[in-house]
Amino acid sequence: MNMAAEEKKSDGAVPTVPAIETEPLITARNVDVFYADKQALNGITLDIPANKVTSLIGPSGCGKTTFLRCINRMNDLIDICRVEGEIKIGGQDIYDPKVDVVSLRAQVGMVFQKPNPFPKSIFENVAYGPRIHHLVKSKGELKDVVERSLSKAGLLEEVHDRLDDPGTGLSGGQQQRLCIARAIAVEPKVILMDEPCSALDPIATARIEELIDELRENYTIVIVTHSMQQAARVSQQTAFFHMGNLVEAGKTEQIFTTPQDPRTESYITGRIG
Amino acid sequence: MTDFTVKTPALKRRHAAEKRFQWYGLGSIIIALGFLLLMVGSITIKGIGAFTQTRVALEIELPSNEFNLNDLKATNYGAIVKKALRNAFPDVTKRRDKRKLYGLVSPYASFELQKMVIEDPALIGKTTKIWFVASDDVDMYIKGNVDTSIDEKSRKFSDKQIAWVEEIQKKGDLEKVFNSGFFTGGDSREPELAGILSAFMGSALSLSVCFLLSFPIGIFAAIYLEEFAKKNRWSALIEININNLAAVPSIVFGLLGLAVFLNVFGLPRSSPLVGGMVLSLMTLPTIIIASRASLRAVPPSIREAALGIGASQVQAAFHHVVPLALPGMLTGAIVGMARALGDTAPLLMIGMVAFIVDIPTGVLDKATALPVQIFLWADSPERGFMEKTSAAILVLLVFLVLMNLVAIILRRKFEQRF
Numbered sequence: 148m149n150m151a152a153e154e155k156k157s158d159g160a161v162p163t164v165p166a167i168e169t170e171p172l173i174t175a176r177n178v179d180v181f182y183a184d185k186q187a188l189n190g191i192t193l194d195i196p197a198n199k200v201t202s203l204i205g206p207s208g209c210g211k212t213t214f215l216r217c218i219n220r221m222n223d224l225i226d227i228c229r230v231e232g233e234i235k236i237g238g239q240d241i242y243d244p245k246v247d248v249v250s251l252r253a254q255v256g257m258v259f260q261k262p263n264p265f266p267k268s269i270f271e272n273v274a275y276g277p278r279i280h281h282l283v284k285s286k287g288e289l290k291d292v293v294e295r296s297l298s299k300a301g302l303l304e305e306v307h308d309r310l311d312d313p314g315t316g317l318s319g320g321q322q323q324r325l326c327i328a329r330a331i332a333v334e335p336k337v338i339l340m341d342e343p344c345s346a347l348d349p350i351a352t353a354r355i356e357e358l359i360d361e362l363r364e365n366y367t368i369v370i371v372t373h374s375m376q377q378a379a380r381v382s383q384q385t386a387f388f389h390m391g392n393l394v395e396a397g398k399t400e401q402i403f404t405t406p407q408d409p410r411t412e413s414y415i416t417g418r419i420g
Numbered sequence: 421m422t423d424f425t426v427k428t429p430a431l432k433r434r435h436a437a438e439k440r441f442q443w444y445g446l447g448s449i450i451i452a453l454g455f456l457l458l459m460v461g462s463i464t465i466k467g468i469g470a471f472t473q474t475r476v477a478l479e480i481e482l483p484s485n486e487f488n489l490n491d492l493k494a495t496n497y498g499a500i501v502k503k504a505l506r507n508a509f510p511d512v513t514k515r516r517d518k519r520k521l522y523g524l525v526s527p528y529a530s531f532e533l534q535k536m537v538i539e540d541p542a543l544i545g546k547t548t549k550i551w552f553v554a555s556d557d558v559d560m561y562i563k564g565n566v567d568t569s570i571d572e573k574s575r576k577f578s579d580k581q582i583a584w585v586e587e588i589q590k591k592g593d594l595e596k597v598f599n600s601g602f603f604t605g606g607d608s609r610e611p612e613l614a615g616i617l618s619a620f621m622g623s624a625l626s627l628s629v630c631f632l633l634s635f636p637i638g639i640f641a642a643i644y645l646e647e648f649a650k651k652n653r654w655s656a657l658i659e660i661n662i663n664n665l666a667a668v669p670s671i672v673f674g675l676l677g678l679a680v681f682l683n684v685f686g687l688p689r690s691s692p693l694v695g696g697m698v699l700s701l702m703t704l705p706t707i708i709i710a711s712r713a714s715l716r717a718v719p720p721s722i723r724e725a726a727l728g729i730g731a732s733q734v735q736a737a738f739h740h741v742v743p744l745a746l747p748g749m750l751t752g753a754i755v756g757m758a759r760a761l762g763d764t765a766p767l768l769m770i771g772m773v774a775f776i777v778d779i780p781t782g783v784l785d786k787a788t789a790l791p792v793q794i795f796l797w798a799d800s801p802e803r804g805f806m807e808k809t810s811a812a813i814l815v816l817l818v819f820l821v822l823m824n825l826v827a828i829i830l831r832r833k834f835e836q837r838f
Contacts, residue, residue: 221728226651253730263721265740275739276729326725333729 172197172367173218173337178232180213180222187213190232191393193386200359200368202378202399205388206414211371214388215339218369219255220248236337253280256330260342262322264314264329269306272314272325273297276333292332300328301358320351327358331366338362340370344377356381375415379403387411460817467810473599473612474554474562476525476588478504480533484545492538497530501552509584520581524588526553526612553601554594556611556804558585562596565803576803602811606777607793611804614797616815618779622692622772622787623761623819629696629783630703630760635753637700638707639742642749645708646715647737666705673701674766682770690771693783698766703756710752714745747831754827758820764791790816 171194180188188210195201203211213222220241222228234241241251253276264272273293276282283289293310297303302324306317314325323343330338340359344352359368359381372378378385379399386396387408395408406412427435480500488494505521506512512521529552536550537543557577560566562585566577588594605615649655677698681687687694718741726736767773773792780787788796790812797809 219728221724224724224727249730249732251730252728256730257724257728259721259724259728261721263719263725265722265725266744275726275731279729279731279735279739329725330729 174235176233181229183227187391189391193393193396197367199384200363200382201384202382203371203386204378209388210391211388212341215341215371218339219252219257253333254335255337256335258326258330258340258343261346262319262326264322264325266315268311269314270310273328273332280333296328296332299331300324302328320347320354337367342371463810463813467807467814469563470807470811471599472596474559475551475595475597476554477549477551477593479547480504480550481547482544487544497533501529523555524558526555528553528613553612559612560803606779611802614808616812618776619788619790619793621780623790625692625783626695627757629693630699634700634703634707638704639711639749642708642711646712662705662708670702670763671765673698674769678769688784690774690786691784692787694770695767695772698770699760703760706756707753711749714748718744747834750830751827754823758823762791767792
């Protein structure tokens with residue numbers, strides 16, 4: 148309660164109470180992100196529990212995707228981007244200079260907004276990750292991994308007889324599930340999803356949401372979404388971002404039923420955004 | 421009810437403007453095509469003659485007493501050919517006329533005869549009818565390039581020669597055949613003997629060197645600059661310099677080649693090796709710029725997809741981005757090569773402007789190149805070289821078309837959808 152009071156005073160740039168009791172897998176402490184001189188995130192502090200779905204919501208440009216991309220250091224690719232603060236995954240600081248981004252990203256997979264399969268066959272799309280990380284020793288093993296991943300992504304039934312067809316020839320929803328299969332083929336701990344359904348129709352969206360719910364058993368999932376219904380449907384924890392600040396985080400039903408911050412309330416009721 | 425058929429003046433003006441623009445576009449295309457047709461057409465008409473050749477047959481007497489069977493090369497074959505000509509026209513007696521008579525066949529005739537005798541010594545002691553390459557004057561007359569209405573004194577081919585040629589023609593001892601020598605021979609001072617192969621080989625060898633040097637260097641530079649280099653003041657400076665280099669006149673690269681490759685490194689003058697090196701200096705900026713553009717055209721989502729599952733930057737670049745950009749890179753390289761193929765100035769500076777009869781077989785042999793050959797022939801006074809010039813241009817154009825065709829085929833082969 149103390150903290151909530153403080154938060155109101157300093158406009159949200161202050162730690163929020165971790166919301167879920169289980170041991171957090173990812174802990175972010177005072178994360179600031181700058182694009183050149185412009186500050187995109189102000190002191191984000193958030194705990195992300197293991198084997199749960201955490202959704203990041205907020206209006207466009209609020210920094211939720213920026214935060215997501217900090218978790219597997221995709222922001223390293225942007226020359227002008229600078230990250231301060233501390234993000235730990237399983238107790239290890241991922242911005243430690245000793246950390247190898249390649250092995251970090253193998254542990255923290257990512258699914259993007261627009262389905263982006265490689266212009267190769269369905270098989271090659273999924274096989275690429277295991278192959279570059281030398282996760283398999285033989286062709287047969289590779290085939291097993293590919294089929295297992297496709298089946299976990301709920302795609303195997305639809306494509307089992309045309310694994311050699313180009314991945315780009317699938318429908319949008321299938322392509323997105325292919326990208327999920329590609330991500331889980333390298334056995335990550337965490338899957339980051341950046342608005343995975345924004346380019347899909349409602350049926351394909353429902354299919355992906357179902358899949359996210361199934362994947363929760365084995366993976367920790369962080370999902371950025373514009374759809375509050377989606378956040379409500381798939382996630383156990385929700386974090387609301389606004390103008391580079393983490394306004395509020397907590398159990399999903401609590402955020403959607405009894406939000407603490409007036410900004411959260413106006414957003415979920417559709418008054419800002 | 422709204423009436424959709426009403427055309428307000430503003431709407432009419434808009435439609436008129438649209439129509440007008442389409443006509444402008446169509447007009448410019450027609451003009452461009454017209455000029456292209458004019459150019460190719462006139463070159464073809466002028467050059468087509470070079471692909472045929474006039475030959476004359478002579479009754480050649482090979483008396484065995486003039487031959488030493490152990491040394492068939494010792495015989496004066498020229499005298500034998502001349503004697504055959506005198507026998508064919510016994511009434512020519514004046515010295516000056518005789519010289520004109522000898523001018524009906526190419527000076528190469530004696531070598532042709534020598535070759536024939538060495539290949540088949542059984543000819544000795546017999547009289548045989550043998551076909552020889554006619555001189556360029558006869559060739560030009562047969563092809564209708566001699567204007568007989570001009571006063572005899574001011575033309576090279578005299579009335580007497582015309583009479584002789586017509587007499588030979590009447591006997592059926594004159595024929596026009598496909599000029600295979602044009603494609604298999606090297607340059608010559610005699611238009612009827614000059615061939616394009618030495619220049620063609622020179623160009624092909626230079627371009628091979630140029631491709632082998634500039635393609636790998638160019639694409640690696642482009643990949644590094646586009647995928648790995650940090651975008652800062654230094655990379656901006658490099659980019660500006662590359663763009664400027666692409667616009668530097670080629671003769672400057674020629675001078676650089678002369679100063680550095682020939683004088684400092686001491687590489688052989690007139691060689692396709694140095695030619696290719698100079699040309700690659702010129703094509704490098706083109707290849708780098710085109711390759712960077714095609715790398716930039718690969719959607720960033722592909723890069724992110726690879727990095728997102730833990731590919732290193734090199735893996736993302738070489739497994740995913742470069743294969744997608746390769747068709748564009750190849751196109752850039754071929755465009756650069758096509759420019760290099762047509763460029764003369766830098767080759768002049770490094771001595772590839774020589775009279776080369778031998779056909780080069782390696783990159784260190786002395787050679788010339790197609791555009792230089794065109795320049796040399798265009799500069800020659802003999803009438804026969806005029807059609808050779810046009811024919812050489814045709815060969816160059818065909819070479820260019822073939823290169824572009826290869827580029828299209830390669831692009832089709834490597835193209836992937838994304």
